[in-house]
Amino acid sequence: MKNGNNKVKKLLPWQHQHHHWSDQPGVNKRIQIAGINNQIFISKSTSLYNLQVIINGNNNKLKIGENCTISGFIEMFGDGNEISIGKDTLISSDVRLTAHRGKHIKIGERCLIADLTDIRTTDSHSILNDQKERINYDESVEIGDRVWLAREVMVLKGTIIGNDVVIGPRSVVSQKIPPNSIAVGFPARVVRTNTTWLVESI
Numbered sequence: 001m002k003n004g005n006n007k008v009k010k011l012l013p014w015q016h017q018h019h020h021w022s023d024q025p026g027v028n029k030r031i032q033i034a035g036i037n038n039q040i041f042i043s044k045s046t047s048l049y050n051l052q053v054i055i056n057g058n059n060n061k062l063k064i065g066e067n068c069t070i071s072g073f074i075e076m077f078g079d080g081n082e083i084s085i086g087k088d089t090l091i092s093s094d095v096r097l098t099a100h101r102g103k104h105i106k107i108g109e110r111c112l113i114a115d116l117t118d119i120r121t122t123d124s125h126s127i128l129n130d131q132k133e134r135i136n137y138d139e140s141v142e143i144g145d146r147v148w149l150a151r152e153v154m155v156l157k158g159t160i161i162g163n164d165v166v167i168g169p170r171s172v173v174s175q176k177i178p179p180n181s182i183a184v185g186f187p188a189r190v191v192r193t194n195t196t197w198l199v200e201s202i
């Protein structure tokens with residue numbers, strides 16, 4: 001596939017089975033790539049619904065594991081970003097994953113990410129001190145296994161969320177959240193520890 005003067009690498013799922021993006025289960029999938037050597041690996045068993053992927057740069061990588069259901073917007077700008085999503089993870093509608101300038105967003109297995117959640121490695125705009133030096137650098141984000149982010153959570157640059165965590169709706173997370181905990185609020189603070197949760201609806 002050619003995109004202007006840029007080459008767009010053929011889309012391959014994990015495990016090197018050749019199939020095309022349009023064969024992926026799901027509906028209304030859109031992808032725009034400008035750059036070279038960008039790679040998208042999506043397991044055949046994963047479904048994509050109203051997913052838009054925009055890559056603008058080189059050597060970016062998107063990996064989505066087995067049995068996921070993925071919606072929303074995935075954006076990578078600049079070179080060498082990586083977004084990975086572990087198996088059995090559900091990402092709901094209008095969720096936005098944004099990685100800029102060589103950072104990664106790692107989301108673990110069996111996570112549940114509810115509508116309108118925003119996960120980003122960047123503030124998108126520079127903040128300068130009085131010497132005109134930038135003070136808000138981009139930082140990678142890591143989300144463990146079995147993490148439930150309720151509706152409209154914002155996960156900011158540098159956030160690290162441990163395994164088996166719940167983040168309450170409309171929370172803003174920017175720090176390290178320990179495993180087996182519940183954190184809520186703006187800014188998110190741990191309100192319970194030694195907890196787990198079940199994905200089944202009750």
Ligand SMILES: CC(C)(COP(=O)(O)OP(=O)(O)OC[C@H]1O[C@@H](n2cnc3c(N)ncnc32)[C@H](O)[C@@H]1OP(=O)(O)O)[C@@H](O)C(=O)NCCC(=O)NCCS
Binds near residue numbers: 192
């Ligand atoms: C996060 C949640 C699951 C935790 O449930 P819980 O363990 O029963 O804890 P509680 O609801 O008692 O909340 C604990 C404390 O955090 C506060 N809190 C809970 N969610 C909050 C939020 N989003 N923002 C700010 N404070 C919050 C509660 O007011 C409570 O404060 P208190 O101890 O001063 O009374 C629950 O509060 C929640 O937000 N449920 C909604 C889940 C949802 O949106 N589901 C839709 C599908 S994803």
